[in-house]
Amino acid sequence: MAYRDNTPITAEDVESLSKIISVGNVDQVALQVAKWLREKMYGNDVREALAQWTIFTAKIAEYLVNDEAAFKLDVLRTKNDLVARQTQVESRQTDLENAFKSVISNATKDSEVILARSSSRYGAYLTLDDRIEYLEQLIGTYVPSGFTVTIKHNQNRNPDVKVRYYEYALGTEPDGIGTGPKGSFGGTNNVDVPTTVEYKDANTVLVHLPTNYRLTGAPIFEQDKWRLIDGYKTLSFDLGTVDTTAAIKGNSGNSTSQDNNVITAPQNLHATAINDTTEKLIWE
Known part of the structure; x- marks a missing residue:
């Protein structure tokens, strides 16, 4: 495009652009300044166009920063409101649950049930269910x-096993x-x-874990350890120094399972009065 515009950029031109940018019409400002840069014949006008674009770019950045700060403030206020309401x-x-437990507690007259609520080691509980839950x-x-967790390690020995649980490791978010x-x-x-380790043979180890650490999937050997990853949760199994080639070959033989002898808490616990001094407990 030819440098064909020999008119100077005046103070009125600059003021007009300022009014346009003040209402957020960035496109119109950009088109006008670009037109000046393409068509102005004289160097001082081209430099003025560059200067104006620098000023307007700074103003745009300021608007963006202010808008972001205001947005963050709104989010913070909303978050605080939600936390307060929660x-x-x-x-x-909690008050309702305590009131309900108090009703249950006072409704029970059986001395054996009342005694079962208390522990010489852990103290007294409002209801028997509280103690069972604990x-x-x-x-x-x-x-x-x-x-x-069954690990086919292929190390031809009975290794010591250390297990660590963690969340949100890199790559699991x-x-x-x-x-x-x-x-x-x-x-x-x-x-x-805490674990109980059972050596099925010199190449296979069974690691028994508490139910709170139950994850789905199977452990995979990578680099130096076996890792069982379930979403953002990870169990890491450290068997010490290992032959990595042999360990990788055993990956297809790794598995997890739920123990048949798992200890479960009573479900749907109900107390039925037999007489003034005895109640019958029924659960699933």
Whole structure:
């Protein structure tokens, strides 16, 4: 396009552009400045066009920054409101549950059931169900029974096994790297898992774990350890120094299973009064 415009860029031209950009019409400003750059004949006008575009670019960036800050502030306020409401809901729910438990507790007259609510080691519980739930949580977290991982390691020995559980390791975040909860980048909730190890033969080990660490899938040997990845959750099995070639060949023989002797808590627990001093407990 020829340099055919010999008219200077005036103060009125600049003021007109300022008014246009103030209402957010970026396209019109861009077209006008581009036209100046293409067609102005004299160097001072071309330099003025470049200067104006630099100024308008800075203004656009300022608008974007301000809009982003306002958006973040709105998100933060909404988040705080939701957290406050959730806290209120949870508080009301807790009050309701405690009131319901109090009714159940006072309705029971059987001395044996009342005594069963208390523990010399862990203290008193409002209801028998609370104590059973607590025991179930202890079993599911610390008793290595209920979930078994079979590893075909092919090392021709009985290796020591160390198991670690963690969440949101690199590559396991649901929406890509860095998208896990705040503070979880690189992995979080690291726990050394209690185990019971059974050596089926010199090349196969059965690792029994608590039910709270039950994951789906099968462990795969990669580089130095066997890893069982289920979504953002990972179990890592360290068998010490291994022959990597032999370990990789055993990947097809690795598996997981639920133990037949898993300890489960009673479900649908009901108490039926037989007489003034005795109640019958029924559960599934």
